[in-house]
Amino acid sequence: PIMTGQAGLDQAAGFIQGLPILTSHPAIWGQGVAKGWQAMLFPKTFARLVVDNAADFQEMAAHGLLPGDVEFFKSMEKGQGISLDVLKNFQWTKGLPGTPKVEQAREFWGLLVQQVYGRGAAAYNTFLAFIRLQLWQALKGRKGFMGGGWIQEPDELAAHIRNLTGGLESRALGVGADRRALESWLLYSPKYFRSTLALAYDATQLQTHRGREAFRSLAQLGVATTGVYMLTGKAMGRDWEEIKDGLNPLKGKEFLSYKVNGDWIGLGSMMRATTQMMAGIVAISAS
Numbered sequence: 394p395i396m397t398g399q400a401g402l403d404q405a406a407g408f409i410q411g412l413p414i415l416t417s418h419p420a421i422w423g424q425g426v427a428k429g430w431q432a433m434l435f436p437k438t439f440a441r442l443v444v445d446n447a448a449d450f451q452e453m454a455a456h457g458l459l460p461g462d463v464e465f466f467k468s469m470e471k472g473q474g475i476s477l478d479v480l481k482n483f484q485w486t487k488g489l490p491g492t493p494k495v496e497q498a499r500e501f502w503g504l505l506v507q508q509v510y511g512r513g514a515a516a517y518n519t520f521l522a523f524i525r526l527q528l529w530q531a532l533k534g535r536k537g538f539m540g541g542g543w544i545q546e547p548d549e550l551a552a553h554i555r556n557l558t559g560g561l562e563s564r565a566l567g568v569g570a571d572r573r574a575l576e577s578w579l580l581y582s583p584k585y586f587r588s589t590l591a592l593a594y595d596a597t598q599l600q601t602h603r604g605r606e607a608f609r610s611l612a613q614l615g616v617a618t619t620g621v622y623m624l625t626g627k628a629m630g631r632d633w634e635e636i637k638d639g640l641n642p643l644k645g646k647e648f649l650s651y652k653v654n655g656d657w658i659g660l661g662s663m664m665r666a667t668t669q670m671m672a673g674i675v676a677i678s679a680s
Contacts, residue, residue, distance in 0.1 A: 406520045410559035410585060413592070414524055416617040417557075417610045421527040429520035436515035439522060446526055453529050456551035459560065460522035521558060528554050549603045556592040557610060559585035589667050615668075618660055622649050642672035 407415065407426045414422040432438035443450055443460060450460055533550055555561050561584060596611050598604030619640065626636040631651060639659070642648050648669055650659025 406517050410521060411524060413557050413610045413614050414528075416613040418524075418528065418531070421524055421531070424527070425520045425524040428523040429516040432519035433512050433516040436512055439515050439519040442519060442522055442526070449526055449529060450522075452547075453525065453551065456547045458525060458529065458551040458554055460518070460525060521560070525554055525558055525560070528557070546602065549601075553595070553603050553606055556588045556595060556607070559588045561588040561591050593667055618649065618665075622660060626651060642669045643676060645669075 406429060407422060411422055411425060414425070428438065428442070453460070529550070532554075533547065592607050592611065595601075595604050595607035597608075599608060622639065623636055626639070629651060635651075638644060639647055639649055639651065646657045648659070649665060650657040652658075
């Protein structure tokens with residue numbers, strides 16, 4: 394419920410699941426963000442997108458690439474914590490007298506929950522569905538980076554897009570229901586976390602086309618992130634020594650951050666956390 398509350402109207406998908414797309418395919422990213430906001434205003438946008446591109450979505454699904462299914466909103470389903478039906482029906486007032494004020498409160502609360510979480514889920518799903526569709530259409534017949542291509546490797550393309558957009562399903566990896574439930578309590582987004590690790594691992598497999606594409610995407614993201622961090626530091630009047638210290642992933646919260654009014658403020662995302670984790674592993678191995 395807490396996770397869902399944070400995600401309700403927070404249109405941050407472009408800077409979470411869509412962050413690698415921002416630097417590797419900026420045009421698709423921009424169109425996807427626009428589609429997400431359109432779905433926030435008109436929730437039927439998602440259904441229309443799927444219907445209008447049914448053949449492509451069927452082909453994608455056949456290779457394990459689903460259009461949406463954002464786990465941030467899973468806690469609102471029946472059997473997944475506090476369900477949307479419970480909230481909409483205001484069921485904790487069940488023992489109260491059926492006065493007009495209680496009925497009005499129930500009606501108002503149901504409308505509020507439906508509008509906030511219904512529109513939030515539609516926007517997130519539409520953003521993900523759109524960028525996955527566009528990537529699938531753009532890449533499946535294209536010659537790849539450093540040679541090769543996806544045309545003979547649809548399963549590999551689907552896996553690459555899943556990892557690139559935070560869609561690696563834990564269930565598909567054989568993770569049991571109990572462990573998935575535990576991960577949902579411990580991690581804000583287990584699916585996104587697994588996808589980020591998988592993308593980082595793929596980037597080490599340069600002998601494969603999927604690995605080369607993952608490496609290219611992460612390299613572009615790294616260059617862009619570093620550039621934004623350095624330019625921001627210069628614009629804030631920070632000296633080179635402070636900027637250089639912030640480029641060290643072993644610096645903890647100082648990594649890609651600047652101290653402002655006593656707080657460390659900087660670039661976030663799972664990509665940043667993964668970079669720090671990998672740097673820490675390398676440092677421990679080398680010591």
